[in-house]
Every structure is written in structure tokens, then in C-alpha cells.
Amino acid sequence: xxxxxxxxxxxxxxxxxxxxxxxxxxxxxxxxxxxxxxxxxxxxxxxxxxxxxxxxxxxxxxxxxxxxxxxxxxxxxxxxxxxxxxxxxxxxxxxxxxxxxxxxxxxxxxxxxxxxxxxxxxxxxxxxxxxxxxxxxxxxxxxxxxxxxxxxxxxxxxxxxxxxxxxxxxxxxxxxxxxxxxxxxxxxxxxxxxxxxxxxxxxxxxxxxxxxxxxxxxxxxxxxxxxxxxxxxxxxxxxxxxxxxxxxxxxxxxxxxxxxxxxxxxxxxxxx
Numbered sequence: 278x279x280x281x282x283x284x285x286x287x288x289x290x291x292x293x294x295x296x297x298x299x300x301x302x303x304x305x306x307x308x309x310x311x312x313x314x315x316x317x318x319x320x321x322x323x324x325x326x327x328x329x330x331x332x333x334x335x336x337x338x339x340x341x342x343x344x345x346x347x348x349x350x351x352x353x354x355x356x357x358x359x360x361x362x363x364x365x366x367x368x369x370x371x372x373x374x375x376x377x378x379x380x381x382x383x384x385x386x387x388x389x390x391x392x393x394x395x396x397x398x399x400x401x402x403x404x405x406x407x408x409x410x411x412x413x414x415x416x417x418x419x420x421x422x423x424x425x426x427x428x429x430x431x432x433x434x435x436x437x438x439x440x441x442x443x444x445x446x447x448x449x450x451x452x453x454x455x456x457x458x459x460x461x462x463x464x465x466x467x468x469x470x471x472x473x474x475x476x477x478x479x480x481x482x483x484x485x486x487x488x489x490x491x492x493x494x495x496x497x498x499x500x501x502x503x504x505x506x507x508x509x510x511x512x513x514x515x516x517x518x519x520x521x522x523x524x525x526x527x528x529x530x531x532x533x534x535x536x537x538x539x540x541x542x543x544x545x546x547x548x549x
Contacts, residue, residue, distance in 0.1 A: 321393030413535030
């Protein structure tokens, strides 16, 4: 979905939140949870892929949508009264190179709806805050754009040295306590923060084995990429802008796609 299409799908109240966040980067938002109404939940449902894998309950998107009005009304009622609980994730292992696998947590359709609605609200708060060099999992941005920026820098002679880095097992190792403290800097709505917590603190069913991880955000959750961006915005992007750039003798810039980053340098000594 393009940035324009996403903007058109948002409610006027969400667009207002985005404008206020843009005007005042230090603002803390006291009231956000009310923006997750039944219409927001329906929008989140529509964004789920038709062929999305099913969670532990085996319910498909099509099956959930057959009674969409009543399902959404029931879900919204449980969220308002604090009775909503995220069901365990169904873990699958996706093959990678060298015989390795990537664990993916698959949520039930209902939980995907909640994640999508929460993400919509948090995106309105954080998108104006993120740096231009951040390209991963953001509306209207992608890996190809990040690569084009690197290519332009090389062609123009703005970068002679590029350092590529990848954070190993990033999503599985995020410190949840630190992440929550970071969110509190922008979000003062305790109801929304509790909802984020319920999407974080979920059990995992891996075959017949059940576990409750105490760190990380599940890969496969539609909310995890945004939370990952919030975390790296604080610990990497802001650190680079605030502490690293002032010490550089030449030009430097950080280009990041999720947990893959490529700081580029004009001078060799700045890259060492």
C-alpha cells in the first residue's frame, strides 16, 4: 500500500494526531486508545492478506470475515473493558541459508486485527519523528529506496567508505522493559500501553512445546516491525545523530533498513 493510499484510509482524527506529532516532536499523547474504534479494527482486518497463515485457532481471514460486524463488535467490547487477551503464537520455522531457519510467530486473525489497529495509531505518532535514513517497514519506503540512496551517494562522490552491519537475532532480543520506557516518552495513554504489552507478552506454541519468552517481539507480528523501529530509533539512529556525527571529520550518514544498517563515510579515518 502506498503512503497516499494509507493516508486516505486513516480517520481524520489519526491525521490530526500525525500533524500534532509533526509540529511538536516532544509532545506526549495522553489520549490515543479511543482511536481504536470498530472502524479502525475493520481497516486493520482489510489490510490482512487473503492468504495469511492461520494461528493456533485455525480460523482464516475469510472465515473471520463471514461475521465481521459481530466479531469486530465483540472484540471492541472486550478491548474497552480490558477483557481482550492475545492468543498464543503458532511458531513455524522458515528455511534460511546454510541449513539455518528463521522462527516466525503466526497470530490468530483477531490478534492480527488488534496489532494492525495499534500499529496504525503508533505510526501516526512516530512517523514524523523517524529520521529520513530509516527505510525499513515504513509507509511508502522500502529496501530499493535505501539502495538507491547509497548508489547516489557513491555516484556523486559523497561516500568512499561504507560499513555494513546487521544485528543478530534482533527481534528476538529486544529488551521489552527498555522498549516500554521508550514508548512512554511519546505515549502517556496507559490503556494503549497495556494493549501494546498484551501484544508483547504472549505465549508461543512450537509444535507440542509451549513457552513464554520474556524478551523480544515476535517476528511475524504486524506490530513488531514498528516497535523494532522505535527501539532502534532511540538506541541507534539518535545515538548516531547526537554522538557520532559531531565527532566526524568528514561527511557521514546512517542508512538503515530495519536491523540492517550501512553507515557511509567520506573519509577513511571516519570509517575506522
